[in-house]
Structures are given as C-alpha cells and as structure tokens.
Amino acid sequence: MLAEVEPDEAILSINQVLEGAPSSTDTAGLAARITTGQPESTVVLGLTASRAAAQVSLIA
Secondary structure (H helix, E strand, C coil): CCCEEECCHHHHHHHHHHHCCCCCCCHHHHHHHHHHCCCCCCEEECCCHHHHHHHHHHHC
C-alpha cells in the first residue's frame, strides 16, 4: 500500500520541519517534529509519523 498525504502542501510542511533537525535526532524526535509540523487539515493514509521518521533515519 502506498501512503497518501492530503492536502498536497502537507508534505512540504513535513519537509520543512525535518530540514532543521540535527543529524543526532532519534526516531522519536523526528516523529514528534512530523506530528507537530502538520497542518490540522492533514490526512495521512497508510503511513504514521513514526514510520516516516524511521525511514528518514535510515536515509540520514
């Protein structure tokens, strides 16, 4: 299943909150940034903030 994020601008908000994160930020810290950085109107299907943070941690 692919993840879906609505509205489209929500993915930009997620990117913005992750850009300033120190490389030492753990998965829980990244997930907290993702959760608090989303507009209230954001709907995410097929992905949690924790799962997204884990993927970011693998890349970093």
